[in-house]
Amino acid sequence: MAAADSEQIRRRYDRLAPWFDSLEGILEGLLFRRLRKKLWSQASGGHILEVGVGTGKNFAFYPDGARITGIDFSPKMLEQAQRKRQRKQIAVDLAQMDVQALDYADNSFDTVIASFVFCSVPKPRRGLKELYRVCKPGGQVLLLEHVLSSNRFMDFMMNLLNPLVVKTLGANINRETLKNVQACPFRNVYTDPASSDMIKLIRAIK
Structure with missing residues (x-):
């Protein structure tokens, strides 16, 4: 890794943070917002962890009555989230943290949730095992991720394009996140029937 990889990607997200919402604005409006809403509609339990909170794009979908903790490894992205939290009066605890080494005890959260995060985690299986570890038995991990297409072309x-995308944006477009989740010791893994070839809604039960 690792540390070098993480630091490199962190710097890219720090650089993009002020313009991040604008860069994804069209896709957000056309597609991602609807998928985020669907993902968060499945969140349950008294304590929820959002991994990769970013600029706070999911704040609008937070369920009422739950204690929510949001983490991100980019301090500049967190600054954007903190401003949005204050502006919109959102109840969420924010912290800087790397998903590959979470500072939480085993079995801490009822739901662990992430959207478009594992494209930029240097060691995705390590990160997914951390989500499994901090999730309570019987709890769930909910993921919205873009993945490698099953179409050969x-x-x-x-x-072919992945090295360029990683260099400019810090995100991989060829991850096989569903397979990585299935490689973890979850009791059950489901994909939403509405998932497309390259965008997956995944629910994993511990």
Whole structure:
């Protein structure tokens, strides 16, 4: 890793933070917002962890009555989230943290949730195992992720373009996140029927 990889990606997200919402504005309006809402509609329990809180794009979907903790490894992204939290009066505890080494005890959260995060985690299976660890038995991990296409031509193009995308944006477009989740010791893993070839809604039960 690692530390070098994480630091490099952190710097890229720090650089993009002030313009991040604008950069994804069109896709957010056309597609991502609807998927985020669907993802968060499944969140349950008294204590929820959002991994990769970013600029606070999911604040609008937080369920009432739950204690919510949001983490991100980019301090500049967290600054944006803190401003939005204050502006919109959102009840969430924010902290800087790397998903690959969470500072939480085992079995801490009823739901652990992340959207478009594991494209930029240097060691995704390590991060997913951390989500499993901090999730309570019987709890759930909810993920919204873009993944490598099953189409052979798209697969080829995504792998070809991936180094350029990582260099400019810090995100991988060729991750096989569903397979990585299935490699963890979750009791059950489901994909939402509404998932597309390249965007997956995943629910994993511990």
